[in-house]
Amino acid sequence: SLPWDLDGKRVVISAGGTRESLDPVRYLGNRSSGRQGYALARIAAHRGADVTLVAAHTADLVTPAGVRLIKVGTAEELRTVVLAESDGADAVVMAAAVADFRPVNQAEHKIKKTDRDPEPVVLARNPDILAELVESRSAGKLAASLIVGFAAETGDATSSVLDHGRAKLARKGCDMLVVNAVGDGMAFEVEDNSGWLLGDDGTEERIDLGAKSLLASTLWDAVGRRLSDQ
Ligand code: C5P
Secondary structure, three states: OOOOOOOOOEEEEEEOEOOEEOOOOOEEOOOOOOHHHHHHHHHHHHOOOEEEEEEOEOOOOOOOOOOEEEEOOOHHHHHHHHHHHHOOEEEEEEOOEOOOEEEOOOOOOOOOOOOOOOOOOOEEEOOOHHHHHHHHHHOOOOOEEEEEEEEEEOOOOOOOHHHHHHHHHHHHOOOEEEEEEOEOOEOOOOOEEEEEEEEOOOOEEEEEEEEHHHHHHHHHHHHHHHHHHO
16 A cells, blocks of 8 residues: 555646647647646555646546546636645655747637748747746745756767756756757656656656656655655
């Protein structure tokens, strides 16, 4: 049976991929299925946590028992809900694939096909919610014990997935970062995941290829340890 080590802890998890509207019927999206975020929510609830799951678009997934689900669409909506829900949380885990850009113009009516060449899509930068959580906490505007990010990285000739992860942990300023190895059919739209769990305290734990629920257990083990040390 699972440990009951998150009893009374309040956790906020974001999951899925945001969709940025071009017009009432079209959007820019991504391939996130939400499976990792849902697995995190399910395991945390089993271990006694009070779980709020903020879900953007996902595959057809079962809402885990006892989890409070809040559905969102765009990155801006995700931002509003996550920032509001995170105040006072013991852990905030950003597993959502948040669109980095959104179309500058969202047409009120469906864009029509004409004989002319289509207009180019102009993009604007979206807020980095993870970075904003960290900044708000530093500024004393948000109380959250642990802020955890996810990163999907590919290794290349000069830098490994682990190197990219270490750099991103430092850049984002979060307390922990799960780095997933992606590419070659890994991580997205599949059941399994692998990578590293990095802590700002220097801990580096390898996560072998396995079910997303296994990665979730490894993460909650580490979160539980960090919370009991505080
Ligand atoms: O920089 P990158 O997009 O790889 O970082 C991924 C992490 O940052 C994830 O935890 C994701 O949820 C978060 N993120 C965010 N807001 C964005 C982009 C990413 O919170 N606009």
